[in-house]
Amino acid sequence: MKLKALMPVLSMAACSAFAQSSGLDKANMDLSKKPGTDFYEYSCGTWMKNHPLTPEYARYGQFNYLSDVNEKQIHELIEGLASHPQQQGTLAQKIGSLYKLAMDSVRRNKEGYEPIKPILAKVSAPTNKTELLLMFGQLGHRGIDVLPFSIYADADLRNAKMNLVGINQGGLSLGDRDYYLNDDEATLKIRNAYKEYVKKILEMAGNDAATAERKMKAVLDIETAIAKESYSATKQRDVEGNYHKMTYAQLLRDYPGIDWGSLFLQLGFPAFSEVTVNQPEPIHAVEKLLAEKSLEDWKAYAEFKVVNDAANALDDSFRAAFFDFYSHTMSGVMQDRTRWKRGVDAVNGVLGMAVGKLYVEKYFPESSKQRMLELVNNLKVALGQRIDQQNWMSPATKAQAHDKLNHFYVKIGYPDKWRDYSKLQIDENLSYYENLLRAGEFMMADMIQRKVNKPTDKTEWLMTPQTINAYYNPTTNEICFPAGILQPPFFNPEADDAVNYGAIGVVIGHEMTHGFDDQGSQFDKDGNLRNWWTETDKKNFEARTKVMANFFDKIEVLPGLKANGKLTLGENIADHGGLNIAYQALQNAMKKNPLKTVDGFTPEQRYFLSFAFIWASNIRDEQLRVLNKVDPHSPARWRVNGALPHIDSWYKAFNITSKDPLFVPKKNRVDIW
Incomplete structure (x- = not known):
């Protein structure tokens, strides 16, 4: 029961409590490592040691941690609806009934494959x-x-x-x-x-x-x-x-x-x-x-x-067979997720926007949305400055880039208009499978009714508010930051600017850069596939992106298994741009509000440590092999150790020299945005 989409949305993904006045917790670091040898382990090695993979996970990192937090909150909301009778036809009834059907293993085990x-x-x-x-x-x-x-x-x-x-x-x-x-x-x-x-x-x-x-x-x-x-x-x-x-x-x-x-x-x-x-x-x-x-x-x-x-x-034996192949054999997961988690996933999959409305009403403060709007505007200024600084671009192409930047459509937190589920009926008298068929039919009909022979709707959200992610969509030239990701360690209202610009600031810059990566750069301000580059600038851009692709092609993610620099090129460019743009924005912010050294770390150091920490993650070899075939994102370790050696300001912040293993000579570094 899947609907396929054409152009992949260019997204950010693939926590722990914060302490200290800056918002950075030194206890997550492994200070026995040297920044220039393995910045990934240096910045978050202790966190990874303290969060080993459990049998339920093929990969566990900050996105998973925050997903677990959200999952518990959403579970509480759904359980509250499922535990009380609801008026037939209401969203509350649909959410509660679908969850109860997902949880009723006794009934499904009696039904077998009858449905x-x-x-x-x-x-x-x-x-x-x-x-x-x-x-x-x-x-x-x-x-x-x-x-x-x-x-x-x-x-x-x-x-x-x-x-x-x-x-x-x-x-x-x-x-x-x-x-x-x-x-x-x-x-x-x-x-x-x-x-x-x-x-x-x-x-x-x-x-x-x-x-x-x-x-x-x-x-x-x-x-x-x-x-x-x-x-x-x-x-x-x-x-x-x-x-x-x-x-x-x-x-x-x-x-x-x-x-x-x-x-x-x-x-x-x-x-x-x-x-x-x-x-x-x-x-x-x-x-x-x-x-x-x-x-x-x-x-x-x-x-x-x-x-x-x-x-x-269907019954537990079908689920067990499915899990054993797709999760255990392919990805190395040792234990299936608990039933309530799968139930929450099912409700999110069918009624995600309805759940999202409940989620933002309870868990997303309006102050976070206002702060994000401020940060986005600051990042837009910084990206504009970065465009002007590029000596390889002509004034004509820079003007087109500025025009596209000025036309970014920004979405933060949740949609202004919620999806209408009135035509979807969930009936507990029918089997779980039959209700999922109703949902599949509803989604297919909804897609056809809204889109075939119709204008595009720029207000449509491609992620639910509770999603721990962000995206750029080239055909609407939009950047979107759902409420779910606007929590620590990505966004922390109590943290200082160095930590927030290193985390959510880089996320914002990452999504903005997708508008100018090897794919996004082919679309104009209106979302049309159109070349707005001069011939010389286009060749310069492609030569610079080739440096990135070649660098990642040489990375060995497992013995005998190399990364795919061409597959991951767009995301690697976005990381590169996000780091430079957010750093520029931090420098702009500190002109008005200077920051001091805290816990022995300068603001610039806290910036890069905060960035690296959002990628703290453990992963099974089997899952790494799967992702290396299909995932346009580089493995988390290399989103840090592969990205930072191309950022000049990182060298200055940590006094990285040619004697350090991560050192890349200036002439060999990527220099795009």
């Missing part, structure tokens, strides 16, 4: 390929993830004021193409475990062993064939290369192997005139597979997709 039997009957019903596509559309309309690609509507990259229907590659239950194609030991282990998992849950859904084996092979054959033509995570970052706008008539002409008319009709789409096929090759691969693979093979594929999609909503 999905009507859907499995629909999967087995087609007698030809035409009926197969109709079935795909009917299930997709209900939010069930069965299509071998994804269909959505979002801003047209070249006409950002209007939404455009898009078709994206998809259909891979392992997520990334490399899991099907690479033959290294770690990947083979996961692929073999995946085969066993597919067989296991197909048997659990009523197939005998031989049938489950045959269907598993059909699933793997189809997914592997799609994977061979799918774009890598790095290639998907090529904005121009993932945009192919055409008329609907051209879609029918160029991709005749798919009955688009029947598919869109069943999905609930109205007639539309234009579409973008973002990755043509995997869609052509699906055409070929629809022609060559048997109807029974495709029904096996759809059957597995249904069962896999439903696994978390």
Whole structure:
């Protein structure tokens, strides 16, 4: 029950109590380390030792810590609604009822896989390929993830004021193409475990062993064939290369192997005139597979997709199988999350904005929003100054950059307009799975109604207020900072400017820089994909970003496993810019309100220590391998030890010299924003 989106939102992510008058707690540091040898361990090594990975986590850091805090607060809110009768049809009733259904394992264990039997009957019903596509559309309309690609509507990259229907590659239950194609030991282990998992849950859904084996092979054959033509995570970052706008008539002409008319009709789409096929090759691969693979093979594929999609909503044995493969085998997690946490996740997933409204009313002070507006304005001034300081940019390009900066659309805390859930009904007389189908159908219909053939809505929030994250959206040229992240260690009203600029200030600068990274720089002030650079400036920019990509390509995140500098380029540029911009803003602030040395640390030192501390984190090797394939963010350790050696002011703050291991010669440092 997933809706896929086209252009990835460029986000910040991947605590502890603060003390002392500055807001920095020295006890989190490991002073036995030297700043120039391992600044990551120096700044937060003791915190990491005191927060070892528990069996529940593949990765645990400040985002997780704060998520735990938020989760407990949200749990209290939801429990309060679920423990008392609520008026039918109200948001309180919907939240409470969905949570109770998620928590009722006794009922689900009695039901087994009974709730999905009507859907499995629909999967087995087609007698030809035409009926197969109709079935795909009917299930997709209900939010069930069965299509071998994804269909959505979002801003047209070249006409950002209007939404455009898009078709994206998809259909891979392992997520990334490399899991099907690479033959290294770690990947083979996961692929073999995946085969066993597919067989296991197909048997659990009523197939005998031989049938489950045959269907598993059909699933793997189809997914592997799609994977061979799918774009890598790095290639998907090529904005121009993932945009192919055409008329609907051209879609029918160029991709005749798919009955688009029947598919869109069943999905609930109205007639539309234009579409973008973002990755043509995997869609052509699906055409070929629809022609060559048997109807029974495709029904096996759809059957597995249904069962896999439903696994978390069925009995405990299905959840255990799902966890064992996706969390334990792939990411190294040793123990499943407690049921109440999964229940909270489910409610957040379906009714996130409704929960967010309750959350901000109780936990988000208006004073924080006003302080954030002040900080954002200060960072905008600093970024403007940084633009003016770049001697590699011409006045013409600088003018365009300033124009884009001046048109940033800023969102802080929570939306002014809340989502309307009146058309979604949650009924405790139905199974948990059936209610999630209602939610999936609601979300699909809501997306279609709001976006297909409609102008873009700049007031739409792409994260809920309780989310511990932030984002930049290139097609609306907006920066967004949900209420959830506006807490220590990211934002601390009691801390001094050095600590706040090093944490939330860098977050703000990070999101602003996304507007000028290797992807965001291709969009203008109105969110349109348009080159606003002079030819010389563009070449200078690309040469400077190449230094960043090459530097991270050489980092060994695990023995024999190198980082992917091209995949992580945008986030690394954003970290680089965020650090420079927030530092500039701190220097501006200290001209009016000078800061003193506290606990032996200068304001500049506290700034960099505060930045490093927000990335304090432990991670399992298995999860690190997964993220290295697909995550556009560098590992937390290298967001510190990889970013700071390119910041000139860091060298001065800690007296880093050429004798220090982290030292990078001036001529080899990244110098962009």
